[in-house]
Amino acid sequence: MNTTSRPRPRAILRIHFHPAERTDELYEQLLTVVDGISSRVEPLPADWSAYVDLTGALAYWGRDAEGLVAVLRLRLLALHGVQCSAGAGPTRSIAAMAADATPPGAATVVRDDPYEIAAFLRTKPASALPGIGPKTAKTLARYGITSVGDIADTQLHTLQRILGTTAARLAHDRALGIDERPVVPGAAPRTMSASHRFDRDELDPDQHHRTVLGLVQDLGGRLRTSGEIAQVLTLAVTYADRTQTTRSRSLAEPTAHTPALAATARALLTGFGLQRARVRALALRAERLRPAEDTVHQLTLDDRDDKLRRLETALDKASTRYGPGVAGAASTFPPAG
Numbered sequence: 001m002n003t004t005s006r007p008r009p010r011a012i013l014r015i016h017f018h019p020a021e022r023t024d025e026l027y028e029q030l031l032t033v034v035d036g037i038s039s040r041v042e043p044l045p046a047d048w049s050a051y052v053d054l055t056g057a058l059a060y061w062g063r064d065a066e067g068l069v070a071v072l073r074l075r076l077l078a079l080h081g082v083q084c085s086a087g088a089g090p091t092r093s094i095a096a097m098a099a100d101a102t103p104p105g106a107a108t109v110v111r112d113d114p115y116e117i118a119a120f121l122r123t124k125p126a127s128a129l130p131g132i133g134p135k136t137a138k139t140l141a142r143y144g145i146t147s148v149g150d151i152a153d154t155q156l157h158t159l160q161r162i163l164g165t166t167a168a169r170l171a172h173d174r175a176l177g178i179d180e181r182p183v184v185p186g187a188a189p190r191t192m193s194a195s196h197r198f199d200r201d202e203l204d205p206d207q208h209h210r211t212v213l214g215l216v217q218d219l220g221g222r223l224r225t226s227g228e229i230a231q232v233l234t235l236a237v238t239y240a241d242r243t244q245t246t247r248s249r250s251l252a253e254p255t256a257h258t259p260a261l262a263a264t265a266r267a268l269l270t271g272f273g274l275q276r277a278r279v280r281a282l283a284l285r286a287e288r289l290r291p292a293e294d295t296v297h298q299l300t301l302d303d304r305d306d307k308l309r310r311l312e313t314a315l316d317k318a319s320t321r322y323g324p325g326v327a328g329a330a331s332t333f334p335p336a337g
Helices: 024-035 055-061 065-080 092-100 114-122 134-141 148-153 156-163 165-175 205-226 258-272 303-322
Strands: 012-018 041-044 049-053 083-089 106-109 192-202 228-239 244-255 279-287
Touching (some): 012 024, 024 049, 049 055, 065 106, 114 148, 134 156, 148 165, 244 258
Parallel strands (some): 083 106
Antiparallel strands (some): 012 049, 228 244, 228 279
16 A cells, blocks of 8 residues: 655745835734734735745645635735735745735735646746846846746756856746745844944044944855845944934845945945044944845846955855954955054
């Protein structure tokens, strides 16, 4: 007797909430409604959405994915008057793509069936695939790769020459409907910070600048070590009278790349206008962290960025072997003497 059974189909939901007014309290209330359907909920408060693993809930409720999503949408509307757009599929990336293509008040469900998965994915433009942004899509288009189906049909080694090894493998797998990333219940976006307190109140703008770049180098290295990327940087300045000013800025693309982080941090610092300020401490915080694998670096025509990334990898290895601070970008260190 054959006791081998096929694994039960996965059903991952990406749901976006569209309230008239956003408050933290309302977001928590909406998550409570979702938790009543499935306890495997991964909140994404930055864009008022969440991932939900419905796999076990289907059997518990005795419904298919379409029916369970319909119940959830009805509860959200009845209890809180909030419309949502929802996408469900066998993987996180398919669920995200389905949700992105769905207007408020509707749902798109892709069943865990090879033919249905292929029919959904192959006709989508390359830029619809998670991790493929406009610049990368434009680069792929120069090679005649314009759809998700084209990515799936392209030999992996060819994609690797265009996108790089890691990015190509992720894009190729996702284009084929392969994405094993689980829903992580209760995982809220993390933050990571670095700070420096001056020995005396510091008036020198150049010293402010060098200190911020040092904080950037510290944060960038730690982000890359932990396999995370930041979507927002926040710079806090503490003055001699103990008052504090804080500014935040979103990054052009989520990253842990030190030059990109430095450009945003410099812009934040310039915005403070600290030419005559007596600064006691500086703190830099990376916010809305995500796994690095969630985003593919957007390509540029300038190979300088690629060289900087290779240098960055070498510096990270040196820091791991010899300790932090042993090496770094020259601009983060004060002149000799």
